[in-house]
Amino acid sequence: MAVTLSFSPSTMKQYEWLLTRYPTRRAALLPTLRLAESEFGEIGVPEMRYVADLMEIPPAFVFGVVTFYTHYRRAGTGKYHIQVCSTLSCALRGSEDVVTRITERLGIVPGETTDCGLFSLSKVECLGSCDTAPMLQMNDDYHEDLSIDDVDQLIEQLRESAKGGSN
Amino acid sequence: MPDIKTPTTRWTLNGQEVENTSGMTILEAASEHGVEIPCFCYHPGLSIAGNCRICMVESNRSPKPVISCSERIADGLEIETESEVAVDARNSVMEFQLINHPLDCPVCDKSGECVLQDHSYSHGPDRSRFIEDKNIRHTKELGPTISIWGNRCIVCTRCTRFCDEISGTSELCIVERGDRSVVDVFPGIPIDNQLAGNTVDICPVGALISHDFKFEARVWNMERKDSICGGCSRGCNIEVETLDGFVKRLMPRENQDVNDWWMCDEGRYGWRHLYSDDRVLEARGPSGPLDSSRSITAFIEILDNSPRVAFLIDPFLTCEELHLVHALAASSSDSLVGGWLPEQGAAAEFPAGFKISADKHPNRNGAEQVFGHQVFGEDASHLQRALDDGSIETIVAFCGGPDPDGPGQEWSAALVKASTRILFSVLEGNWLDGAALVFPATAPLEKEGTWVSEDDRLQRTRSCWKPGETPFPGELVLLQSLQSALGTRSRSLSAAGIFRELSEVCAPFAGHNHSDIGSSGLLLSDRPAGVGAGGGA
Structure with missing residues (x-):
């Protein structure tokens, strides 16, 4: 795939503004990756390469940063990205049961995407909502104080809205 | 530098008041007093990362243990390395490091020289409390010469720092997070730089594995000799590791004046020709192989019947071998010597200052000092002219390089003009056709003696051969046998003995001997390192 990626002029303007806000170019990597994510829809190898070249930092460094965080939308992620927090508070309050339930309902384990491309499941580190454990993040929304029923309901809702969206 | 007053710091190490140069880290300062603090991520040639935590010690200035690799000494600081707090901290870190480590030492190439193994032995628990499943990380090739065995990685980042700071190529990174983090490369950009092999050396565990050495030998069975790389005229200090007299691996040896802790991959992997099927391993004449006494007799016969003998030397010969060639040439009148x-x-030059020379030979400088003039310049053209006009009938030529073309096309063509040719070669090649005598030549790693690097540093190289088990007499032995047969030598000497003779007749070497060269070599001249590189041709 020899698609040449490039920021649109307005995104480029935002990028240049970002650079003025950080002491070094490298420090602006996280928000620049956010820009790339919204511009290109996901962060895959070509997108990382583009950002690395744009910012003149080693591609390997960008790769390390992108894989360190769970918050970037990686290439091949399904339409609905279910990220279950599995750090301490959530783990103690039953995040493992939440993951197991989702696996039962969708037939995928963390790190996988359903064949239909609709759902991706990940176990992620702390999402900063320990008071409402266990919780998960579906795309940009938090779903908190989860019970197994809540999980079932969420999946049903998402399936419905996917149908609604495609009709 | 004792003449300059350096500020010192007084501090207390394990209850004893000690003094060190100000600004040192606790780890470095303690090691000066013989207290070794364990470390994984710390490497003297790299920036301080402080991520492995094994070097924690107890401090009077902190409620919690501090990491001694980054904490600096200060007046009044009291450090305990063997207190309960320190030992506890170390043991806990060790237990933590081993949680996901596979403990596959029996099949790991690092085993025996593994920092994790050593520290586990001295600081770790003898059993694991971890009953959960160990996690699995990738095992894959990172480049043409290196693989990562992710399960063994303790994420010390020595290798990534090396690529960022020393080679400046930044191919390596740590991907993922927490217990899943492991070394990787960007998809499609393998680690393929000229210094890549060093990442394997500095890996404190067996995570980075060199394809060249994988499953080749157990490190405790190998013998080690301090030697010098003959790959270029930098003269990087190396350790040659052999198993039963066969080279298995070359490792860089620290020399802050030459190569720091590093060596290049060209030198590191450039020894396979030693065991090539094309090696010349015995002396031979036109009618077949000759044993050593018959080969000497034949050599002398040729010398006796030649009115004029020329010598073509190479820049691989040691100063000792060159001294013998010089003496041999001087013993016959009207001889000519040139070099190819x-x-x-x-x-190449790397960000941290490591250099690779364009001159792919180790001893041009030494040869020029031994012969006292431009043996590769003016003398060489003189010799070439003499060969061209047919005034030379007999020539003795040396080729200690790994090239089957010997001294190259131009010289090979010139050599043919001498009707009687005595040739020393490492490898078989067309240039040996029609020679009166062919002798096996020693390759750089097989030589015993000294070389002078491009910085004018006199250094000792040692033979990888087992003493007493040499496959053929090298130039050093053979040339002395010749002298004995000619009646110009009363007894044969070691390389050190020949060097003594050399130092008596050759000014640049005067006053030196093998033992005062030491492990890091000595400068023959006072000119600063790097100036006048290339021997002033």
Whole structure:
């Protein structure tokens, strides 16, 4: 795939503004990756390469940063990205049961995407909502104080809205 | 530098008041007093990362243990390395490091020289409390010469720092997070730089594995000799590791004046020709192989019947071998000596100052000092002219390089003009056709003696051969046998003995001997390192 990626002029303007806000170019990597994510829809190898070249930092460094965080939308992620927090508070309050339930309902384990491309499941580190454990993040929304029923309901809702969206 | 007053710091180490140069880290300062603090991520040649935590010690200035690799000494600081707090901290870190480590030492190439193994032995628990499943990380090739065995990785980041700071190529990174983090490369950009092999050396565990050495030998069975790389005229200090007299691996040896802790991959992997099927391993004449006494007799017969003998030397010969050639040439009247140089390669300089020379030979400088003039310049053209006009019937030529073309096309063509040729060669090649005598030549790693690097540093190289088990007499032995047969030598000497003779007759070497060269070599002249590189041709 020899698609040449490039920021649109307005995104480029935002990028240049970002650079003025950080002491070094490298420090602006996280928000620049956010820009790339919204511009290109996901962060895959070509997108990382583009950002690395744009910012003149080693591609390997960008790769390390992108894989360190769970918050970037990686290439091949399904339409609905279910990220279950599995750090301490959530783990103690039953995040493992939440993951197991989702696996039962969708037939995928963390790190996988359903064949239909609709759902991706990940176990992620702390999402900063320990008071409402266990919780998960579906795309940009938090779903908190989860019970197994809540999980079932969420999946049903998402399936419905996917149908609604495609009709 | 004792003449300059350096500020010192008084501090207390394990209850004893000690003094060190100000600004040192606790780890470095303690090691000066013989207290070794364990470390994984710390490497003297790299920036301080402080991520492995094994070097924690107890401090009077902190409620919690501090990491001694980054904490600096200060007046009044009291450090305990063996207190309960320190030992506890170390043991806990060790237990933590081993949680996901596979403990596959029996099949790991690092085993025996593994920092994790050593520290586990001295600081770790003898059993694991971890009953959960160990996690699995990738095992894959990172480049043409290196693989990562992710399960063994303790994420010390020595290798990534090396690529960022020393080679400046930044191919390596740590991907993922927490217990899943492991070394990787960007998809499609393998680690393929000229210094890549060093990442395997500095890996404190067996995570980075060199394809060249994988499953080749157990490190405790190998013998080690301090030697010098003959790959270029930098003269990087190396350790040659052999198993039963066969080279298995070359490792860089620290020398802050030459190569720091590093060596290049060209030198590191450039020894396979030693065991090539094309090696010349015995002396031979036109009618077949000759044993050593018959080969000497034949050599002398040729010398006796030649009115004029010329010598073509190479820049691989040691100063000792060159001294013998010089003496041999001087013993016959009207002899001519010239030298040939291999083709220039690519020079390189890396961000941290490591250099690779374009001169792909180790001893041009030494040869010029031994002969006292431009043996590769003016003398060489003189010799070439003499060969061209047919005034030379007998020539003795040396080729200690790994090239089957010997001294190269141009010289090979010139050599043919001498009707009687005595040739020393490492490898078989067309240039040996029609020679009166062919002798096996020693390759750089097989030589015992001294070389002078491009910085004018006199250094000792040692033979990888087992003493008493040499496959053939090298130039050093053979040339002395010749002298004995000619009646110009009363007894044969070691390389050190020949060097003594050399130092008596050759000014640049005067006053030196093998033992005062030491492990890091000595400068023959006072000119600063790097100036006048290339021997002033």
